[in-house]
Amino acid sequence: MQDLWIRKLDWDESLPNDLALKWTSFLNDIRTIPAIRVPRWLGIEQNVTSIELHGFADASNAAFGAVVYLRAFGDSDVRVSIISSKTKVAPLKTVTIPRLELCAAVLLVRLVRRVIRALDLQSVPVHLWSDSTVALSWICSHPGRWKDFIRNRIIENQDLSQAKWSYVPSQDNPADLASRGVPIRQLQGETLWWTGPSWLSLPSSYWPCIRPTISSEADRERRRSISVTHTASP
Template sequence: MSHSEELESMWNSWKDTLGSLKDLRIQRTYVTDLSRTVTKELQVFSDASEKAIAAVIYFHTTDSEGRCKLRFVLGKAKVAPISRHTIPRLELCTSVLAVEIAQFVLEHLDTHIDSVKYYTDSNVILSYVCNESRRFYTYVANRVQRIRKFRTQNQWNCVPTDRNPADLATRCLPAAELQDSAWLQGPKHLVMKKEQQCDENEHLLIDPDEDK
């Protein structure tokens, strides 16, 4: 099979899966009982690969009994630039995308948000955002400035790749699997009760200043 025939086969295979999208449903009721809601947060995940950059936001609520709910709000993915940026630079681009779409949601969501939390599986990004003293090259400095314009460094957290739903948008995911995917459903550990989340996250903490 020639290269062009292989590409045609891949295209047709992808096109045939699009029929599954007609059954796609996204729940848009974020909160059913505001009187029982104690905290309302936005949880923002971002990721990058050589093929794409992506960010996704979830509306996370906790009630008076510590029960959590998570709802998909907005996701965005872009094809990676063809100029062959390094992965750290692509991760920086996707972090900028994350804060930009979070700002968009904050401006249009008609309810008070207690906090916004950002997650990345890149230690390089945590180092960029948390380092106040180091001078960066112009490309990095401009993007770090855009990130800090909206967010503070203590809002950024490390998440393992296998718990990062934005990872799904940077690689191939069949349309038939989208409905039940973490991209729309969100990471399962965020719907645990608060005390369970703390236990789960203790071993995930990473010092952003340690050597990369």
């Protein structure tokens, strides 16, 4: 989609050869693999003692995405099921990766709200994960410190009061597959995508434990924005 926008093609124009090859490859990938089946059952039974929602966000220059899982655990086992995911194409206007990561966080919060309403899970704990320390720094800070772009997105993220944000290493972030893209043939066998990182099936003591703080990079961007504002003032 980005390539189409960049080249400003009209709706009835033929694709250039390079884009036509990409599209043909995508179609062939779909046609030559078995159907991907997603179980509807989420593992919620009478012996389930607790339920949690876990959401992951990630961004790249191409797109930003979010994916949500339900974690149900009973007396002896834990079941993690994918519930929903969403991606958006990154804008053509140049935006820094940390800001795109913040947009991905907003996309995740909106997706989690929709899941909560659909499954009536208002009282369920919500754990949200990002591999961007800068975006996490913004989310855990006071909105008044920042300019409009960042402030408005911080407010929306903080509006989901039951959510607990944490850092996840990039290699354990399933939303990375959504933001960077992955061939359908590869996606079919990606356990990271279908059931989340392996530690999600383990007790919380095995989860990543880095808490978000105000990072020096986030603070530098705040000072840059203040400097630009003062410079532009009459």
